[in-house]
Amino acid sequence: MSWWESDDDEDEPEFDEADIRVRPNPKANRPRTKTRPAYAQAITARVLGVDRGRYTVLVDENLETEHEVTAARARELRKQPVVNGDRVDIVGDSTGDDGTLARIVRIQPRTTLLRRSADDTDAIERVVVANADQMLIVVAAANPEPRVRLVDRYLVAAYDAGIRPMLVVTKTDLADPSEFLANFAGLGLTVFTSRSDDIPLDIITADLIGHETVFVGHSGVGKSTLVNALVPDANRATGVVNTVTGRGRHTSSSTVSLRIDVPAGRGWAIDTPGVRSFGLGHVDTANILKSFTDLDAIAQRCPRGCTHLPDAPDCAINEAVAAGELGEQGVARLDSLQRLLTTFSERPTF
Numbered sequence: 001m002s003w004w005e006s007d008d009d010e011d012e013p014e015f016d017e018a019d020i021r022v023r024p025n026p027k028a029n030r031p032r033t034k035t036r037p038a039y040a041q042a043i044t045a046r047v048l049g050v051d052r053g054r055y056t057v058l059v060d061e062n063l064e065t066e067h068e069v070t071a072a073r074a075r076e077l078r079k080q081p082v083v084n085g086d087r088v089d090i091v092g093d094s095t096g097d098d099g100t101l102a103r104i105v106r107i108q109p110r111t112t113l114l115r116r117s118a119d120d121t122d123a124i125e126r127v128v129v130a131n132a133d134q135m136l137i138v139v140a141a142a143n144p145e146p147r148v149r150l151v152d153r154y155l156v157a158a159y160d161a162g163i164r165p166m167l168v169v170t171k172t173d174l175a176d177p178s179e180f181l182a183n184f185a186g187l188g189l190t191v192f193t194s195r196s197d198d199i200p201l202d203i204i205t206a207d208l209i210g211h212e213t214v215f216v217g218h219s220g221v222g223k224s225t226l227v228n229a230l231v232p233d234a235n236r237a238t239g240v241v242n243t244v245t246g247r248g249r250h251t252s253s254s255t256v257s258l259r260i261d262v263p264a265g266r267g268w269a270i271d272t273p274g275v276r277s278f279g280l281g282h283v284d285t286a287n288i289l290k291s292f293t294d295l296d297a298i299a300q301r302c303p304r305g306c307t308h309l310p311d312a313p314d315c316a317i318n319e320a321v322a323a324g325e326l327g328e329q330g331v332a333r334l335d336s337l338q339r340l341l342t343t344f345s346e347r348p349t350f
């Protein structure tokens with residue numbers, strides 16, 4: 001394996017002393033600990049793409065001086081994954097000129113973190129995307145046949161991460177998705193329907209402006225068709241990884257950040273071509289419930305350790321809904337919640 005294919009920073013030169021600035025500490029007459037260098041010269045950038053240890057990052061976002069830079073992870077970050085959507089601090093050459101390589105020295109705190117495990121029995125999580133605030137779940141009306149359980153799994157991953165899920169049903173020229181969509185009525189999701197000869201670009205784009213939306217979907221559902229329509233080639237320069245060797249290679253399996261850019265505003269679409277499934281081994285049931293704020297409030301009255309499933313003794317949510325406190329919508333919502341909790345607790349494989 002050549003060095004540029006390696007995600008291992010071992011054989012890369014360390015930064016020399018000149019790159020480490022120790023911030024003066026007015027309160028004490030001693031320098032800050034040298035294990036926490038301040039990198040006063042660092043600038044912030046957005047991670048657009050990751051390819052074998054090389055990161056394409058965007059500097060000066062939305063300014064006239066905006067440009068892409070290729071960077072590598074600093075040694076001290078080697079155990080911390082840097083993913084698409086991350087805001088990172090970089091030092092070194094940030095001109096983005098050919099052959100230059102900046103260095104990522106810090107990952108800024110993340111607002112959200114979309115994770116998955118290899119399978120449902122594996123509690124080891126992999127991070128997929130950072131800082132996304134929306135997830136667009138792409139599913140086809142037919143070919144392949146839509147499956148409620150698959151969408152449920154994406155929903156659980158989104159709710160667990162605190163990301164707002166939305167649903168788009170493609171290929172509506174092949175089948176009517178109404179029956180399928182009825183399964184999600186209780187969730188209050190934003191739902192789009194689309195067919196390749198009539199993609200509602202304006203409607204979908206309006207919901208992407210001002211947001212960072214991660215697109216997920218299984219193979220063949222028409223996700224590429226949709227992404228290509230939403231992000232024409234002209235906007236596509238960003239997100240394609242160019243390695244410092246000039247052997248830039250954009251594999252179809254790598255996650256990329258693509259800019260939505262229309263007169264009404266901008267946003268980011270983060271496509272995840274290689275992410276076909278979401279193992280839920282890491283999911284915390286409490287996080288799913290938190291996304292149902294109305295039901296979560298009632299759950300405070302549940303017995304300790306309540307599963308909130310239909311057979312849970314003295315479950316306050318079941319009792320409130322049975323008593324009609326939340327109306328008909330409440331029945332649908334509890335149904336959906338219980339289905340999602342079951343999705344997680346049964347940990348099925350597919």
Ligand SMILES: Nc1nc2c(ncn2[C@@H]2O[C@H](COP(=O)(O)OP(=O)(O)OP(=O)(O)O)[C@@H](O)[C@H]2O)c(=O)[nH]1
Binds near residue numbers: 197
């Ligand atoms: N009938 C019909 N076919 C569609 C529609 N959208 C996409 N397709 C077809 O479905 C197939 C899969 O579309 P893609 O956009 O490549 O799907 P994908 O989800 O990106 O799949 P991968 O490339 O495997 O990731 C292609 O043959 C498309 O032409 C649609 O709205 N209606």
Ligand SMILES: [Zn+2]
Binds near residue numbers: 306316
């Ligand atoms: Zn309960």
